[in-house]
Amino acid sequence: xxxxxxxxxxxxxxxxxxxxxxxxxxxxxxxxxxxxxxxxxxxxxxxxxxxxxxxxxxxxxxxxxxxxxxxxxxxxxxxxxxxxxxxxxxxxxxxxxxxxxxxxxxxxxxxxxxxxxxxxxxxxxxxxxxxxxxxxxxxxxxxxxxxxxxxxxxxxxxxxxxxxxxxxxxxxxxxxxxxxxxxxxxxxxxxxxxxxxxxxxxxxxxxxxxxxxxxxxxxxxxxxxxxxxxxxxxxxxxxxxxxxxxxxxxxxxxxxxxxxxxxxxxxxxxxxxxxxxxxxxxxxxxxxxxxxxxxxxxxxxxxxxxxxxxxxxxxxxxxxxxxxxx
Amino acid sequence: xxxxxxxxxxxxxxxxxxxxxxxxxxxxxxxxxxxxxxxxxxxxxxxxxxxxxxxxxxxxxxxxxxxxxxxxxxxxxxxxxxxxxxxxxxxxxxxxxxxxxxxxxxxxxxxxxxxxxxxxxxxxxxxxxxxxxxxxxxxxxxxxxxxxxxxxxxxxxxxxxxxxxxxxxxxxxxxxxxxxxxxxxxxxxxxxxxxxxxxxxxxxxxxxxxxxxxxxxxxxxxxxxxxxxxxxxxxxxxxxxxxxxxxxxxxxxxxxxxxxxxxxxxxxxxxxxxxxxxxxxxxxxxxxxxxxxxxxxxxxxxxxxxxxxxxxxxxxxxxxxxxxxx
Numbered sequence: 038x039x040x041x042x043x044x045x046x047x048x049x050x051x052x053x054x055x056x057x058x059x060x061x062x063x064x065x066x067x068x069x070x071x072x073x074x075x076x077x078x079x080x081x082x083x084x085x086x087x088x089x090x091x092x093x094x095x096x097x098x099x100x101x102x103x104x105x106x107x108x109x110x111x112x113x114x115x116x117x118x119x120x121x122x123x124x125x126x127x128x129x130x131x132x133x134x135x136x137x138x139x140x141x142x143x144x145x146x147x148x149x150x151x152x153x154x155x156x157x158x159x160x161x162x163x164x165x166x167x168x169x170x171x172x173x174x175x176x177x178x179x180x181x182x183x184x185x186x187x188x189x190x191x192x193x194x195x196x197x198x199x200x201x202x203x204x205x206x207x208x209x210x211x212x213x214x215x216x217x218x219x220x221x222x223x224x225x226x227x228x229x230x231x232x233x234x235x236x237x238x239x240x241x242x243x244x245x246x247x248x249x250x251x252x253x254x255x256x257x258x259x260x261x262x263x264x265x266x267x268x269x270x271x272x273x274x275x276x277x278x279x280x281x282x283x284x285x286x287x288x289x290x291x292x293x294x295x296x297x298x299x300x301x302x303x304x305x306x307x308x309x310x311x312x313x314x315x316x317x318x319x320x321x322x323x324x325x326x327x328x329x330x331x332x333x334x335x336x337x338x339x340x341x342x343x344x345x346x347x348x349x350x351x352x353x354x355x356x357x358x359x360x361x362x363x
Numbered sequence: 364x365x366x367x368x369x370x371x372x373x374x375x376x377x378x379x380x381x382x383x384x385x386x387x388x389x390x391x392x393x394x395x396x397x398x399x400x401x402x403x404x405x406x407x408x409x410x411x412x413x414x415x416x417x418x419x420x421x422x423x424x425x426x427x428x429x430x431x432x433x434x435x436x437x438x439x440x441x442x443x444x445x446x447x448x449x450x451x452x453x454x455x456x457x458x459x460x461x462x463x464x465x466x467x468x469x470x471x472x473x474x475x476x477x478x479x480x481x482x483x484x485x486x487x488x489x490x491x492x493x494x495x496x497x498x499x500x501x502x503x504x505x506x507x508x509x510x511x512x513x514x515x516x517x518x519x520x521x522x523x524x525x526x527x528x529x530x531x532x533x534x535x536x537x538x539x540x541x542x543x544x545x546x547x548x549x550x551x552x553x554x555x556x557x558x559x560x561x562x563x564x565x566x567x568x569x570x571x572x573x574x575x576x577x578x579x580x581x582x583x584x585x586x587x588x589x590x591x592x593x594x595x596x597x598x599x600x601x602x603x604x605x606x607x608x609x610x611x612x613x614x615x616x617x618x619x620x621x622x623x624x625x626x627x628x629x630x631x632x633x634x635x636x637x638x639x640x641x642x643x644x645x646x647x648x649x650x651x652x653x654x655x656x657x658x659x660x661x662x663x664x665x666x667x668x669x670x671x672x673x674x675x676x677x678x679x680x681x682x683x684x685x686x687x688x689x
Contacts, residue, residue, distance in 0.1 A: 170608035171506065180497065182508040184609050191528040195521045201510065202517040282496035283510050
């Protein structure tokens with residue numbers, strides 16, 4: 038089979054791509070796994086750190102380049118992982134760019150898929166940022182309404198609706214996974230408002246200071262990169278009949294707080310590590326983070342077979358192992 | 364002030380236009396009413412039945428004609444009533460047309476408003492078709508999730524999200540009203556899947572036979588045209604602060620059934636009138652109607668001050684008065 042990863046050189050895309058090549062096969066829609074013969078990665082970012090593999094083809098480009106995307110999708114992909122996005126902070130600062138990349142590009146891709154008449158399977162990376170406002174005061178379930186308080190969340194929520202409708206009509210076989218804050222991200226901090234969560238683990242472990250823009254009592258809802266990519270592959274394998282009339286699944290995460298992360302860091306590395314974390318409240322970031330919900334009932338995702346992390350300590354240890362043992 | 368009614372020669376648009384001219388003034392966002400000096404109606408339909416009035420200007424055109432819309436919106440409207448839409452059955456049959464008229468045109472209009480930097484007030488006609496699937500099994504509130512089971516509902520739900528985000532960012536001052544099935548519509552049956560509800564009252568009262576495509580026990584959620592236009596004007600007048608982070612309001616309707624409508628018709632006109640209503644199930648219509656919810660908790664709308672009808676008998680009598688006494 039042929040697989041396409043849009044946004045495939047991003048933090049999650051790169052891991053997913055490497056894992057797909059490593060597994061060498063993929064199950065789609067409840068069927069037996071089939072061999073991955075060609076894996077195309079499309080992104081505008083650098084292509085470093087992707088394995089040298091004859092099955093892998095990397096295409097560098099802008100997702101808003103309609104002719105390029107049209108050409109790209111001429112290949113008959115069996116599965117498309119759509120992870121391309123402008124992150125939350127950037128979509129809030131640059132409305133036009135967020136609308137272009139997070140919404141209009143997805144609309145274009147869906148239209149091209151529809152006109153292919155071959156119903157490609159698509160796994161789309163959405164976000165818990167689709168929730169916000171009053172919804173955050175109660176427990177969030179898959180059937181909680183989406184009142185995003187960011188343009189990023191709005192753009193994701195709209196793409197969710199489109200994927201549901203395109204799937205209902207049989208244009209594609211879509212699956213939407215709402216990701217919690219991914220932690221711990223390696224590399225540099227990005228423009229996501231949630232970026233601090235990774236920074237306050239990654240930077241001190243590397244011996245660098247970091248500034249936390251939110252107070253200790255701030256709660257967040259997180260998922261490790263490893264669990265995220267397992268869930269992407271599982272999402273592709275899931276029989277669509279099990280999803281019923283709602284292709285959108287809120288992934289199971291772990292609820293934690295800035296103070297809990299500090300506590301676990303102290304347990305793992307000694308209290309001196311906390312000297313590397315300064316707190317300086319950034320009102321913009323804090324106001325946005327406060328609109329995100331933190332109480333979730335993800336029993337539907339767990340019943341379907343999606344996975345979650347065991348504990349915050351394990352998430353930090355997983356990062357340490359990957360970052361320092363390799 | 365200057366007011367624009369998009370879709371202003373449609374069934375509701377025409378009534379709203381006439382009422383606005385009759386009132387001569389309009390309150391916006393909690394402010395004292397101001398005189399309507401110019402009222403522009405834009406539609407692709409005929410312009411009959413609109414009053415001859417020096418304040419009224421009618422522009423005939425296609426809402427997807429970007430240059431025309433760009434020119435139209437060059438005027439500085441204080442309020443825009445956006446009622447232009449392709450109805451449910453048509454949007455389901457012609458996906459491209461539904462996407463163009465119900466989604467892309469609205470996206471274009473919102474973008475033009477945004478670049479005006481004058482934050483026009485917009486009242487948008489959405490629909491209870493944004494709800495569907497499992498949601499229909501429980502009581503629908505303003506915070507019930509939208510899992511539309513039609514492309515029409517999807518397109519409306521997406522525009523709702525955009526209006527919320529454009530309002531949050533201060534590009535417009537939006538208000539979204541989710542309309543129940545409007546009953547009784549005068550004139551001819553349209554391509555809406557809900558069209559039978561009006562037909563089974565209108566046609567027999569005119570002495571014509573009609574075919575009801577759903578069984579007697581079918582439940583529907585309805586609103587009279589009169590209550591609809593009162594709610595549009597009230598929606599414009601409402602102080603946006605009262606709406607909080609959710610500009611979307613599910614209007615209060617009346618829950619009824621095909622058999623109740625028949626019963627009320629019999630009470631009003633004698634049992635012979637029922638001979639004019641034949642039942643012949645149309646699976647497509649019935650399947651769609653069954654995805655619509657019928658149990659609503661609209662306490663938020665009522666608390667805000669939106670109005671509902673008193674009874675099904677009153678709704679039928681209101682139609683009879685308008686249709687036969689004028």
